[in-house]
Amino acid sequence: SYELTQPLSVSVALGQTARITCGGNNIGTKSVHWYEQKPGQAPVLVIYRDSNRPSGIPERFSGSNSGNTATLTISRAQAGDEADYYCQVWDSSSAVFGPGTKVTVL
């Protein structure tokens, strides 16, 4: 079965840029989606199909995908961006999620 890897945690200074990676075998050939989950809340889609932002998601959120790594970038990080972030792909008729990355804004 397909597996995704993510760093357990990422720290970013207020106003700086956070990059969260999602690794997988030839992940660049798949569509990658990203979700933000704050404590006690349901996940929210922040990037779909590698680099598209749903309406209502700030332009500070961007995504890329190539080779064996997809990346979610959060520019000008704010305190409100503290959350868990999950990547997700669809493989062999099932959804596969990464283990999640906890983002801390210092």
Added chain:
Amino acid sequence: QVQLVQSGAEVKKPGASVKVSCKASGYTFTSYYIHWVRQAPGQGLEWMGIINPGGGDTTYAQKFQGRVTVTSDTSTSTVYLQLNSLRSEDTAVYYCARAEPSVTVYFDPWGQGTLVTVSS
């Protein structure tokens, strides 16, 4: 606006069954698929299965096959998840989520979640 509203928290004993509902509104119910994803306490997201509400066809994750049933009621725009033979490891928040019928499957929006606690 598009909304998925789930039923309330449940407490079940080991070996029992639970049925969680997910009521959709704000869009054409039969034009989108509904997926179920669960999250154990302090853990990540785990995909369970999918239903096409229009046709009723389903696909389940291998881990849950034989123990899970997802159904839909088009008259009330509601999807149901039933999980049988509950064990303590099934304690989790269960989410429903909408997805387009596409090869690139992503989930938007999600229901608010239903906590199922399995305890003797």
